[in-house]
Amino acid sequence: MSDRLPSIAAILQGYRDASFTPLEVAKHYIEAYQVQEPRYHAWECFDEALLLAAAGAATERLQSGAAPRALEGIPFAVKDIFNTAEFPTQMGSPLWKDFTPGNDARVIYDIKRLGAIVPGKTVTAEFAVHSLGKTLNPFAADRTPGTSSSGSAVAVASGMAPVALGTQTAGSIIRPASFCGVWGCKPSFGLVPRTGTLKTTDSLDSVGFFVNHAADLEPVFEALRVHGRNFPVSYAALSDVQRQAAPVGRPWRVAVVRPHIWHHVSAQAVGDFDIWCAKLAESPRFDVREIALPPSMESSHTVHETIYNKALAYYFQEEFKRAELISPVMNRLITAGQLVTSAQYRSALEDQVELARAMDRFFAGVDVIVTLSTAGEAPLRDQEEKPDSALMWTLTHLSAVSAPVFRSSQGLPFGLQLVARRYNDPLLFRFIAEAIKHGLLTPASAS
Numbered sequence: 001m002s003d004r005l006p007s008i009a010a011i012l013q014g015y016r017d018a019s020f021t022p023l024e025v026a027k028h029y030i031e032a033y034q035v036q037e038p039r040y041h042a043w044e045c046f047d048e049a050l051l052l053a054a055a056g057a058a059t060e061r062l063q064s065g066a067a068p069r070a071l072e073g074i075p076f077a078v079k080d081i082f083n084t085a086e087f088p089t090q091m092g093s094p095l096w097k098d099f100t101p102g103n104d105a106r107v108i109y110d111i112k113r114l115g116a117i118v119p120g121k122t123v124t125a126e127f128a129v130h131s132l133g134k135t136l137n138p139f140a141a142d143r144t145p146g147t148s149s150s151g152s153a154v155a156v157a158s159g160m161a162p163v164a165l166g167t168q169t170a171g172s173i174i175r176p177a178s179f180c181g182v183w184g185c186k187p188s189f190g191l192v193p194r195t196g197t198l199k200t201t202d203s204l205d206s207v208g209f210f211v212n213h214a215a216d217l218e219p220v221f222e223a224l225r226v227h228g229r230n231f232p233v234s235y236a237a238l239s240d241v242q243r244q245a246a247p248v249g250r251p252w253r254v255a256v257v258r259p260h261i262w263h264h265v266s267a268q269a270v271g272d273f274d275i276w277c278a279k280l281a282e283s284p285r286f287d288v289r290e291i292a293l294p295p296s297m298e299s300s301h302t303v304h305e306t307i308y309n310k311a312l313a314y315y316f317q318e319e320f321k322r323a324e325l326i327s328p329v330m331n332r333l334i335t336a337g338q339l340v341t342s343a344q345y346r347s348a349l350e351d352q353v354e355l356a357r358a359m360d361r362f363f364a365g366v367d368v369i370v371t372l373s374t375a376g377e378a379p380l381r382d383q384e385e386k387p388d389s390a391l392m393w394t395l396t397h398l399s400a401v402s403a404p405v406f407r408s409s410q411g412l413p414f415g416l417q418l419v420a421r422r423y424n425d426p427l428l429f430r431f432i433a434e435a436i437k438h439g440l441l442t443p444a445s446a447s
Contacts, residue, residue, distance in 0.1 A: 007213035008074055008162055008220070015068045022062070022073025026055035026117070029075045032159045033119075041134040042154040044080045045087055046120035051075060054117040070223050072115035077155040077164035080121035081128050081198035082108055087118075091198050092126040092133055095325050105196030107165065107207060107224055114223050119161075123151030127316060128167055128198055131327035132381060137179060139412050143378035144385065146176025149210070153180040156210040163220055164210045169201050170304065171374075171390030173208045174417060177402040178373035181413030183211050186390075188422045189397035191225040191234055201311040203352060204304070204394055214436060217401065218429040225425075237423035244426040247367065251284060252431060255291040255366045257389075257419075260298040264386040266376035269414060272406045273372055276416065276440070280370070283438050291366065294358040299351065300392040306340055306348035313337025352395055356422070359396040363421035368431045373415030377408040389417065399425040401432065403441055416441075 006014070014020045030048050037043055058073040078084060081091050083101040090096045108118060123133045125147040137145040138158045145154050149166030153176035156164050166173045168186045177184025185208050192207035199205060209220050229235050237243060246252070256277050265273075281288040313334045319326060320334050375386035393400045399422065402415035420428035435441050 006162075007215045008071070008211075009215055011074065011162070012068050012070075012072060015062055015072060022055040022058035022117075023052070025073055026051045026075065026119075029119070029160060029162075036138075036158040036160050040136045040138050040154050040158050042122055042151045042158065042160060043077075044090065044121045044123050044151065047086070048119070050086060051117055051119040058115060058117070069115035070219065071111055074116050074163065075119050075161050076111055076116040077120070077122050077152055077161035078108065078118050079128075079149055079152045079164070079166050080124045081167060082121075082165060083196040084108055084118060084121065087121050089121070089198075091128070092124040092131070093319070093325070095319055095322060101196070103196065106193040108196070110193075111223060116223075122149075122155050122164060124148055125150065125172075126327050126330055127312075127319075128169065128172065128200055129312070129333065130329045137378055139179075139181065140378070140410075142380055143412065144179060144381050144383075145378070146172070146179045147385075148172030148176075150176050150180075153177055153182055153184065153210050156180075156212055157182045159212075162212065163216065166208055166210055167197065168206045168208055168390070168394055169204045169308065170394060171388060173206075173210070174373050174390040174400060174402045174415070175385065175388065177210055177404070178415035178417075179378035179413065181404045181415075183214060183217060183404060184373075184402040184415070185209055185211075185217055185221060186394065186400045187221060187225060187425050188234075188399045189394075191423070191425070193226060199315060201308050203307060203349060204311075206394060214403070214432055214441070217432065218426065221425060221429070234423055238426065244424065244430070246427075246430040246434060251287040252434070253365060253367045254280065254286050254288045255362075255369045256288060257291065257293055257369045257371045259293060259300075259371065259389040259392060261301070261375075261387040261389060264375045264388070265372060266408075268408055269372055269374075269376035269406070273416070276405065277370065280435070280440055283440075285434065285438065291362075294355075294362060296355055296358055297392060297396075300355065300395050301387060303348050303351045303355065304391050304395050306344060307352065309333050309337035310340040310345040310348075311337070313340070356396045359398060360421060363424075367420070368428060369417075369419035371417050371419070373402040373417040377410065377412035377414050393417075393419050397422045399423070399428050401428060403432065405441055 152164035
């Protein structure tokens, strides 16, 4: 195999062509792990023997004449908040060290059924919240890799896995993807099952993933999401060919959005974003307009904070009894959540519903939102990340992707964020494909 990491589609084609086998793919990623893991510390655990054994079985299966499944022999890194039968699920906390659930989360079961191999678990922030773990940013060790899903983002960015599971309750997929220069996808809320996954906030927790290749976004999404008429609302939306098809007879309607937290964005990031939007507008295929969000969206961060803190105080009340084993930031959030009354929490949930409705109405005249994933490049590890818009789309249950488009003057990546109406994930992938076709995403990020 080439030193250059292929897309999942290319790997599967390689199986069909007999260019290489799942066993060779496994050895490729084991070699990458042996070189890169001592540098970046993305993994909580990694089992080379398990990966080789499973890849050997996949190789035998293909050599017997079976067709490759959607994720055949693909090493799939998993954030350490998903139950896994073969590995502990420790959730970044000493309180749960060596806990072994003995079963697979539903999404893990699903990817294994499609042929994926889970070689280990990636580092997560404590309870998937904010306390930074041991993982280092592969572009600059003194910069944050993003917090909660940092291990998964770095495993992909450093070439130790072609795809990795992450989760997002605020910005924990979009932000690490932005800071580590990979594609990060947060599907519409509820499309990827959460059974067997750490719960932090019922109305916010979302399962998504990281990849190095735009071509892998839709296949991985299709592998992870729920299917069938038992999910009538999403089934109707995702099966609506007209709703999900690229526009015909008119240009893409693209809303350039600068949310209320835009003043936190660095001058360079604003300049680079403006240049990108201007290039997009040069093509007649895209009708690009700067559009203000509904005024109520300015309350997003406050509404999110109320819901988030109250839920953390509820779900981690037992852990809070051993506060000395919980990080200062987790202690602070739980303490704040204890002060939120039931009436305030219910009111915030009602506000969330209204904000989601407002954004659904916003998309009546818009196909895609473009904005920045983060306020710019990754800050230093000991500095707090500046507010960004990622949690706004989490709060309103929209589909979001961070594209690895930009580089700062110091060569550090930051992402372009693309957002679509809830359940319009396939339409968002159509837009990404067309933007790539028109040369509007850099060759390195679009390959």
